[in-house]
Amino acid sequence: MKRSKTMELGVGLFMLAGVLGMLFLGLRVSGLTFNMPGDTFRLEANFANIGSLKPRARVTMSGVTVGRVTAIELDPEWYDARVILELDAELEGRLARDTTAAILTAGLLGEQYIGLTVGGDPDMLADGDTIRDTQSALVLEELIQQFVSNMVSD
Amino acid sequence: MIQRVLSLGRRGCDVLEALGRSTLFLAQSAFGVPSREGWYLWLRQMHFVGVLSLAIVMVSGLFIGMVLALQGYTILVDFGAEQALGQMVALSLLRELSPVVAALLFAGRAGSALTAEIGLMKATEQLTSMEMIGVDPLRRIVAPRLWAGFVALPLLTIGFSVVGIYGGYLVGVEWLGVFEGSYWGNMQSSVAFIGDVGNGMIKSMVFALVVTWIAVFQGYDLIPTSEGISRATTRTVVYSSLAVLGLDFVLTAVMFGGFS
Numbered sequence: 001m002k003r004s005k006t007m008e009l010g011v012g013l014f015m016l017a018g019v020l021g022m023l024f025l026g027l028r029v030s031g032l033t034f035n036m037p038g039d040t041f042r043l044e045a046n047f048a049n050i051g052s053l054k055p056r057a058r059v060t061m062s063g064v065t066v067g068r069v070t071a072i073e074l075d076p077e078w079y080d081a082r083v084i085l086e087l088d089a090e091l092e093g094r095l096a097r098d099t100t101a102a103i104l105t106a107g108l109l110g111e112q113y114i115g116l117t118v119g120g121d122p123d124m125l126a127d128g129d130t131i132r133d134t135q136s137a138l139v140l141e142e143l144i145q146q147f148v149s150n151m152v153s154d
Numbered sequence: 155m156i157q158r159v160l161s162l163g164r165r166g167c168d169v170l171e172a173l174g175r176s177t178l179f180l181a182q183s184a185f186g187v188p189s190r191e192g193w194y195l196w197l198r199q200m201h202f203v204g205v206l207s208l209a210i211v212m213v214s215g216l217f218i219g220m221v222l223a224l225q226g227y228t229i230l231v232d233f234g235a236e237q238a239l240g241q242m243v244a245l246s247l248l249r250e251l252s253p254v255v256a257a258l259l260f261a262g263r264a265g266s267a268l269t270a271e272i273g274l275m276k277a278t279e280q281l282t283s284m285e286m287i288g289v290d291p292l293r294r295i296v297a298p299r300l301w302a303g304f305v306a307l308p309l310l311t312i313g314f315s316v317v318g319i320y321g322g323y324l325v326g327v328e329w330l331g332v333f334e335g336s337y338w339g340n341m342q343s344s345v346a347f348i349g350d351v352g353n354g355m356i357k358s359m360v361f362a363l364v365v366t367w368i369a370v371f372q373g374y375d376l377i378p379t380s381e382g383i384s385r386a387t388t389r390t391v392v393y394s395s396l397a398v399l400g401l402d403f404v405l406t407a408v409m410f411g412g413f414s
Binding site: 007008010011013014015017018021022024025026028029030031032056058111 | 197198200201204205208244248305306308309312313315316319338341342343345346347350351
């Protein structure tokens with residue numbers, strides 16, 4: 001069978017465009033990164049209430065994203081939420097033991113994320129350690145309840 | 155009364171028979187031993203159903219992305235949430251619109267042409283002549299078309315998503331003034347590669363198989379008259395559109411419905 005070069009070229013370009021498009025969807029749209037497992041380290045933090053924090057939420061420090069939430073589970077011993085964080089490896093050994101973690105909200109109705117604030121302790125957090133000093137999510141219903149009970153008592 | 159029941163039963167048997175025939179047909183034509191010759195035949199069909207469908211799919215993708223951004227912006231801006239435009243455009247394209255709309259366009263652009271082509275071959279007894287000289291028309295005619303459709307539609311769907319997201323960027327960022335960083339950033343933080351892009355691709359592969367299967371089977375199985383060809387072409391478009399929309403609901407329910 002006779003085959004024309006332009007046709008082969010067309011099909012080849014078409015398939016190449018498909019592969020490039022997939023790369024675009026992977027890197028640009030879904031934000032895949034090829035981090036090696038060694039590029040991060042793990043911390044745990046227990047919160048009394050996580051609000052609507054979800055896995056894959058950002059972990060920030062002074063507003064800069066330094067990691068992600070990888071898992072959230074119930075701690076059956078204390079009945080609070082154990083949140084597993086994965087942070088950039090360059091922070092390993094540089095976070096003081098009294099670092100605090102707070103669940104913050106981006107904007108009034110935005111997604112929730114974790115903000116870290118460094119303390120002054122000379123000891124540093126290592127891989128797998130737990131952050132003790134945490135601040136729970138702001139739950140709107142509780143706020144309203146407090147507001148209403150204050151109004152009544154006045 | 156009895157006559158009614160009888161005709162209903164006959165109709166049911168016909169449907170079942172057609173289903174059985176089409177499944178056998180799919181199995182026989184899809185799994186032949188690939189040869190050098192078959193590779194060229196496939197390439198030719200890829201050019202016809204894939205490369206030549208590229209223009210219509212890309213243009214529709216661009217406009218659908220632009221409309222999504224425009225409509226989404228007017229709704230989101232009421233809540234002060236126009237920053238979420240990127241994730242809205244990307245998620246609706248990747249999960250739903252690209253697989254479905256690309257499959258519908260593909261059914262209209264390539265599926266009907268496949269049916270008409272194979273149907274005319276049957277009407278002019280080319281298929282019978284091939285059998286006479288010892289060439290299996292399932293492997294020579296049907297298999298390359300089936301495989302080309304199965305490969306081409308997912309690629310077209312990827313193109314549709316990419317162009318649509320870029321169209322949303324053009325309208326949302328360049329025209330309406332959403333901040334560029336939040337368009338891409340919110341998109342990246344909310345789109346999961348396996349969960350959204352991957353599931354969209356699985357949908358698209360299912361649609362590709364169903365649409366091309368319906369198209370080539372309708373062409374192969376029609377009554378070889380001019381009226382038969384016109385009916386089969388219509389049936390291809392109607393059946394594949396209905397199958398795509400129905401299957402889309404089932405697949406969405408399984409993938410994103412939370413039954414797990």
